[in-house]
Amino acid sequence: MPAPTLRDVAEAAGVHAATASRALNPATRGLVNADTARRVMKVAEQLGYRPNPIARGLKTAKSGTVGIVLPDLTNPLFPPIVRGIEEVLEPAGYSGLIVNTDNDPGREQWQIEHLRSRQVEGLIVATARVEHPLMEQLHREGVVMVMVNRRPEGVDVPSITPDDASGVEQAVRHLADLGHTRIAHVAGPANTSTGVTRARAFRTVVRDLGLAEDPDLITTTDSWSEEAGAEGLRRLLDAGTEFSAIFAGNDLIALGCYDVFRERDIACPTELSVVGFNDMPFLDKLRPPLTTIAIPHLQIGAEAGRLLLDSIADPSRPARSVLLPLSLVVRGSTAPPAH
Structure with a gap:
């Protein structure tokens, strides 16, 4: 039939x-x-x-699809962001095609070329590095884009980002209020806009609060991963640097710190306190539960979807950037210093 x-x-x-x-x-x-x-x-x-979406696309010259470009599908940060994007796109008749770049510029370029060959009407990109020639090229070519969670320098496109500077200030101030004066920062990659922004904000808050401004207290990881976080903390400990608390660049880096705590029999928070960033799922199930900065992931995704739909409807409209407020979630990984 x-x-x-x-x-x-x-x-x-x-x-x-x-x-x-x-x-x-x-x-x-x-x-x-x-x-x-x-x-x-x-x-x-x-x-x-x-x-038949293909037949509809032929009639309207529209595909009804957008590309969602993620740097790491295994990072728990991104699923709720994608969920927020979908909640806005679906009622408008759009579906998202998700690609994973593994933080590899070559793979990212190939994936985006593939998306463009599928006639996507726009891109939501979460892979921004500090210098991002591909994003600059796509912008010059008139590709409709929205940057989510990160924003490269010199690319004037709509963006939705968390207020990282405010989040860092809340984290460091919380540790300072507990009595910590020597706070280490296990920072994210220096080639990502997020890593640079959070590290810069950390140095500013430390200076403003009159805490120890020791460059040996900052170490930079090469990825936003648990393994990189563990390696970063090992470097600090092996160098003999004295500190009583750690501000981790994100929750995965903080999980790496937990690995080193177990590895070296360090009691948290008795000997070292730690604060993460992102408020990934299940952090309250850790021992001790992780104090962190909460990002409204679902709202970020929803706002990104709205910004993209606005840009698709009117590509000539001025780029609009949205900065979302963050909040401190205090759990069991932070306490006053033992001494």
Whole structure:
């Protein structure tokens, strides 16, 4: 039995084929009387009709898809961001194609070229490095983009980012209020905008609070990973640097610090306190539960989706950047210094 067509749905619902098409497309459903739209959708469900996105794209010159470019799918930071993106895109009739770059510039370029060959109408990119020639090139070529969570320098496109500087200040001030004066920073990669922003904010807050400004208290990792965090803390400890607390560049780096605590029999928070950044899921299940800076992941994704839809509707509109406030979540990994 042949699959039902749009014309079959229209005839069964007693409407013109164009009306049925508008009713079945979330992006145009508002142009149809609500009762008529419900009738058409009910008939389509009864007949088992499925719209053909390729045929629709040929008629409208629109694919109904956007590319979502992530640096590391294994990072728990990103699933809730993607969920927020989808919650905004789906009602507007768009779906997202997710690609993973593994923080590899060559893979990133290949993945984005592949997305463009699929005629995506825009990109949501979470891979921004401090210097990002590919993003600059895409911007010059007029590709509709939104940067999420990170923002490269010199690329004037819409962005949605957490207020990292405020988050760092809350983390360091919390440790200072507990009595810590020598706070180490296991920083994220210096080639990422997030790593640079948080490290810069750390130095500023330490200076403003009158804490120890010892360059030996800062070590930079080569990735946002648990392994890199562990290696960073080992460097600090092996160098004999004295400190009573750690501000980790993100929660994964903080997890690496936990690994070293177990490895070297260091009691947390009795001997060393630690604060993370991101508030990934399940941090409250750690022993001790991790104090961290909470990022509104779902809201970041939703705002990114809205910014992209606005840019698709009007590519000439001025780039708008949104900075979201963060909050400190105090758990069991921080306490006054033992001495």
